[in-house]
Amino acid sequence: MRKFPFYWIDAFASKKLSGNPCAVILNADHLSSDEMLSIAQEMNLSETAFVINSSKADFGARYFTPQEELPFAGHPTIAVAHALIQANMIESTTLKKTITLELPAGVISIDVHPLKEGSSRIEMKQLSPKFLQTYRPSEVLPIFGLTEDDLLPNALIQTVSTGSPILMIPLKNHDALKRASYSDIDAYSTLKAQGDFLWPHHFTLSGVTGNGQTFARSLAIPPNTFEDPFTGSATGCMAAYLWKYNLISSPKFTAQQGHWIGRPGEAEIEVLGNPENIQGILVAGLAETIITGHLQL
Numbered sequence: 001m002r003k004f005p006f007y008w009i010d011a012f013a014s015k016k017l018s019g020n021p022c023a024v025i026l027n028a029d030h031l032s033s034d035e036m037l038s039i040a041q042e043m044n045l046s047e048t049a050f051v052i053n054s055s056k057a058d059f060g061a062r063y064f065t066p067q068e069e070l071p072f073a074g075h076p077t078i079a080v081a082h083a084l085i086q087a088n089m090i091e092s093t094t095l096k097k098t099i100t101l102e103l104p105a106g107v108i109s110i111d112v113h114p115l116k117e118g119s120s121r122i123e124m125k126q127l128s129p130k131f132l133q134t135y136r137p138s139e140v141l142p143i144f145g146l147t148e149d150d151l152l153p154n155a156l157i158q159t160v161s162t163g164s165p166i167l168m169i170p171l172k173n174h175d176a177l178k179r180a181s182y183s184d185i186d187a188y189s190t191l192k193a194q195g196d197f198l199w200p201h202h203f204t205l206s207g208v209t210g211n212g213q214t215f216a217r218s219l220a221i222p223p224n225t226f227e228d229p230f231t232g233s234a235t236g237c238m239a240a241y242l243w244k245y246n247l248i249s250s251p252k253f254t255a256q257q258g259h260w261i262g263r264p265g266e267a268e269i270e271v272l273g274n275p276e277n278i279q280g281i282l283v284a285g286l287a288e289t290i291i292t293g294h295l296q297l
Contacts, residue, residue, distance in 0.1 A: 001296055001297070002030075002296070002297045003294045003295065003296055003297075004025050004026060004027055004028060004031075004294060004295040004297070005025070005026040005027060005087060005292075005294060005295075006023065006024070006025055006026070006291075006292070006293050006294055006295045007023070007024045007026075007079075007082075007083040007086060007087070007289060007291070007292055008021060008022075008023055008024075008289070008290045008291035008292075009021070009022055009023075009024060009079040009082050009083060009287050009288065009289055009290065010022075010287060010288045010290055011075035011076070011078040011079045011082070011230070011232070011265075011285060011287045012075055012078060012230040012232065012257075012265035012266060012267050012285035012286070012287075013265060013285075013286060013287060013288050014264075014266065014286055015288065016288045016290060017263075017290070018229075018258070018263055018264050018265065018288075019075070019229060019230050019258065019263060019264070019265040019285070019286075019287070019288070020046065020075040020228065020229040020230040020231070020232075020258065020263065020265055021045055021229075021290070022045060022046075022047055022048065022049055022075055022076045022078075022079035023039075023040075023043040023045055023048040023049070024048075024049045024050075024051065024076070024079050024080055024082075024083040025039065025048065025049070025050045025051065025295055026051045026083065026084075026087060026089070027051070028050035028051055028052050028062075029052045029053055031050060033069070035297070036048075036050050036062060036064050036069075037064050037066075037068075037069070039064075039295065040064035040065060040066050041066045043066075044066060045066075046065060046075075046226075046228045046229075047063050047064065047065055047070065047073050047075070047076045048063070048064050048076075049061055049062070049063050049076040049079060049080050049083075050062045050063075050064070051080060051083070051084070054101075054102040056100075056102045056107055057099075057100035057101055057102035057107045058099045058100045058101070059080070059084065059089075059099065059100075059101050059102070060101070060102040060103070061076070061077075061080050061101055061102070061103055062103075062104065063076045063103070066224075067224075069104070070104075070164055070198070070233075071103065071104040071105035071163055071164055072103050072104070072105035072106075072108075072126075072127075072162070072163025072164045072233055073164060073232065073233050074124070074126070074231065074232015074233040074234070074235060074236060074267075074283055075230055075231065075232045075285075077101065077103075077108070077110065077124045077232065078122050078124065078232060078285050078287050079287060080101065081099070081101075081110050081112060081120075081122045081124075081287075082120070082122060082287035082289065083289075084099075085112065085120055086289055086292070090112060092114075093114065094114055095114070096111055096112065096113050096114075097111070097112040097114075098110070098111050098112075099112070103163065105127065105163035105164065106127055106163065108124055108125055108126065108127065108163075109124070109125045110122060110123065110124050110125075111123040111125075119286065120286075120287075121284055121285070121286060122284065122285060122286070122287060123268075123282055123283070123284035124232075124282070124283050124284070125272075125280050125281070125282055126162035126163060126233070126236040126280060126281040126282075126283055127162050127163050127280060128162070128278060128279055128280050129160050129161065129162050129236075129237065129240035129241075129244075129278055129281070130160070130161045130162075130165075131158060131159075131160055131240075131241075131244065132158065132159035132160065132161060132165060132196050132197075133158065133159050133195065133196045133197075134156050134157065134158045134159075135157045135158070135159075135167070135191075135195070136157075137151050137157060139191065140157050140167075140169065140191065140200075141157075141169075142183070142184065142187070143182070143183065143184045143187045143188045143191060144169070144180045144181060144182065144183060144200075144202070144219070145179060145180065145181050145183035146171070146176060146179065146180060149172075150171055150172060150176035150179070151169075151170065151171060151172065152170035152171060152172045152204075152205070152247075153172065155170040155245070155247070156168075156245070157169055157170075158241065159195070159196050159197040160237035160238075160240055160241050161237065162233065162236040162237050162240065162280075162281060163233060164198055164233045164234075164237075165196055165197045165198055166197055166198060166199060166200070166201050166231075166233065166234040166237045166238075167195070167197040167199070167200040167201065168201055168203075168237060168238060168241045169200055169201065169202045169203070170203060170204070170205075170241075170247070171202055171203065171204050172204070173204060173206075174204055174206065174208075174215065176204075177202055177203070177204050177215065177216075177217055178260070180202045180217060180219060181219065182219060182220075199218065199221050199234075200218075200219065201216060201217075201218055201231065201234035201237065201238060202216060202217050202218075202219065203215065203216035203217075203238055204216075205242075205247065205248070207254065207256045208256055208259045208260075209256065209259075211254050211256070211266060212254050212255065212256035212266065213248070213253040213254055213255070214238065214242070214253065214254075214255045214256065215255075215256045215257065215259070216231070216234070216235065216238065216255065216256075216257045217257065217260070218231040218234055218257070227261050229257065229258035229261060229263035229265055230257045230258050230263070230265030230266075230267070230285075231257065232267065232283055232285070235255045235257070235267055235269065235283055236269075236281040236283050238255070239251075239253075239255070239269045239271050239281050239283075240271060240278050240281055242271075243271040243275050243278060244275045244276075244278065245275075246275060251270055251271040251272070252268075252269065252270045252271075253269050254266055254267070254268055254269070255267045255269050265285070266285065267283050267284060267285045268282075268283075268284040268285070269281065269282065269283055269284075270282040
């Protein structure tokens with residue numbers, strides 16, 4: 001029997017049972033890709049992370065949804081760093097600690113800022129953004145039961161990638177965001193097959209509490225049945241999009257997601273560089289350990 005250390009972690013969570021849950025499997029070098037996918041299906045979370053050795057960075061990791069492997073994802077990155085701290089694989093210190101993590105999308109750096117009572121603020125530097133294909137509102141919005149009046153005025157619908165390509169759909173208010181849903185699955189499947197994105201990200205320029213400057217939803221992609229509580233990769237793409245198109249006045253802000261589904265999550269964001277030359281995006285959050293144990297195969 002093979003045993004693998006296992007952590008169930010809530011990422012972008014200020015308290016337990018909030019934010020976005022992620023399963024993290026350590027010492028996973030001898031698991032095959034098929035086994036990783038099967039384990040992700042067993043966990044049935046939006047992503048499961050597998051920590052492996054790396055010749056290019058301090059650690060390596062692979063992220064799987066129940067359907068596929070992702071080149072990059074945000075909340076698993078926060079969860080991986082937190083699991084490494086919990087497993088004493090990152091040296092405990094009262095000072096900031098920087099590690100590197102190799103992912104299929106590339107090597108990223110992560111800063112661990114120790115806080116009181118053994119917790120840490122974990123900050124990842126997402127890759128410089130790529131601004132990809134744009135889409136006509138008339139071909140996108142009806143898929144989600146929306147009209148062009150629901151779009152943020154004069155805003156583009158565009159794919160942006162900081163490692164994973166996400167379709168940015170800026171909406172003008174919370175009412176439009178609440179109404180967004182998959183109303184035409186066939187049309188969505190056609191759009192995705194012909195497009196350049198992994199999933200859509202709907203967002204508004206107002207938070208749900210006084211702490212937030214943005215609020216977003218990552219709708220469940222059929223045949224999934226749940227909405228992603230907090231999507232770190234999409235949040236980084238959103239931040240780059242907002243800064244490039246001068247939709248935010250400051251490169252630093254707080255992003256919120258998940259409050260409407262009982263899983264409130266927050267991230268502190270900083271876009272690096274000017275709107276014409278974005279050098280990367282810092283996405284920081286807290287994490288909480290919910291379950292520890294061993295995966296037995």
